[in-house]
Amino acid sequence: MxxxxxxxxxxxxxxxxxxxxxxxxxxxxxxxxxxxxxxxxxxxxxxxxxxxxxxxxxxxxxxxxxxxxxxxxxxxxxxxxxxxxxxxxxxxxxxxxxxxxxxxxxxxxxxxxxxxxxxxxxxxxxxxxxxxxxxxxxxxxxxxxxxxxGETYKVEEGCIGCGACQNACPRACIRMDGGHAVIDPVTCICCGNCKKVCPVGAITAGEM
Missing domain, CATH: 2.30.110.10 (Electron Transport, Fmn-binding Protein; Chain A)
Structure with a gap:
C-alpha cells in the first residue's frame, strides 16, 4: 500500500x-x-x-x-x-x-x-x-x-536460537531461520515480550 x-x-x-x-x-x-x-x-x-x-x-x-x-x-x-x-x-x-x-x-x-x-x-x-x-x-x-x-525490535548476533522469544510472542511474528530468531516487522506490535524473555539479551528495541 x-x-x-x-x-x-x-x-x-x-x-x-x-x-x-x-x-x-x-x-x-x-x-x-x-x-x-x-x-x-x-x-x-x-x-x-x-x-x-x-x-x-x-x-x-x-x-x-x-x-x-x-x-x-x-x-x-x-x-x-x-x-x-x-x-x-x-x-x-x-x-x-x-x-x-x-x-x-x-x-x-x-x-x-x-x-x-x-x-x-x-x-x-x-x-x-x-x-x-x-x-x-x-x-x-x-x-x-x-x-x-517507527518502533521495531531486532534480533542481534548474540541469539542462541533457544526459541523463548518465539514462544512468548502473542502475534506469532517470530520464526526461526538457521538457528536464529527473525522478527517480522510488518506484523510485530512492539509489545516487548520477546526482549523480556530473551536469556542472553540479544533482542533490542529501537527505530527503523
Missing part, C-alpha cells in the same frame, strides 16, 4: 480525525478535524481563523492525528500521522466545498465562509495499523521528503 492509497482511505473512508496541537504552555490539545482532500503526498483540512485551533497552528505548525474506522477494536483500521502543516489561504475552498458539500450547511453564505482558511499537511511520518485481517497489518510510511521512522 502506497502513501497515496493510505491518504485516500483516510479522507474517503474515515474522514474525521482526532488532531493534536499544543497550547502556549506546550500542553497537548485535541479536537475533531475533518480531512477534506488529499494528493499523493499531502492532506488538506480547513478551519476558521477565529478558532483557538487556528491560533495554535499559527504558533506551531506541527500536528499529530489519528483516524480510526471499525465496528470494534478487532475489526478496525487506525492511521496515525505526525507532521508539519502550512497555511494555504482560501483559494482551495471552492474545491473542498464541492468535494464536501455538507460544509455548505455549516457555512451557508459566502460571507460566513470569509473566515475560513485551508491548511496542508505536507511533510511527516505515519503508521497504518489494521486489525481487519487474521494477521495484523502494519506499515510505517513517510512523505514530503521525510525518512520512514
Amino acid at each position: 502506497e502513501v497515496k492509497d493510505i491518504f485516500r482511505y483516510v479522507v474517503e473512508e474515515i474522514h474525521t480525525s482526532i488532531m493534536a496541537t499544543t497550547d502556549e504552555d506546550g500542553h497537548p490539545v485535541t479536537c475533531a478535524i475533518d480531512l477534506m482532500d488529499c494528493e499523493d503526498d499531502s492532506i488538506y483540512f480547513l478551519t476558521a481563523t477565529g478558532k483557538g485551533f487556528y491560533k495554535r497552528l499559527s504558533r506551531s505548525p506541527h500536528i499529530a492525528l489519528t483516524a480510526l474506522k471499525g465496528t470494534d477494536t478487532m475489526h478496525s483500521v487506525a492511521v496515525s500521522v505526525a507532521g508539519e502543516v502550512r497555511e494555504l489561504g482560501p483559494e482551495l475552498l471552492p474545491k473542498l466545498f464541492e468535494k464536501n458539500p455538507y460544509m455548505y450547511d455549516i457555512y451557508p453564505t459566502e460571507e460566513s465562509r470569509g473566515v475560513l482558511t485551508v491548511f496542508q499537511i505536507f511533510r511527516g511520518q505515519g503508521e497504518w495499523f489494521s486489525l481487519q485481517t487474521e494477521r495484523i497489518e502494519k506499515k510505517n510510511f513517510a512523505f514530503g521528503g521525510e525518512q520512514v521512522k
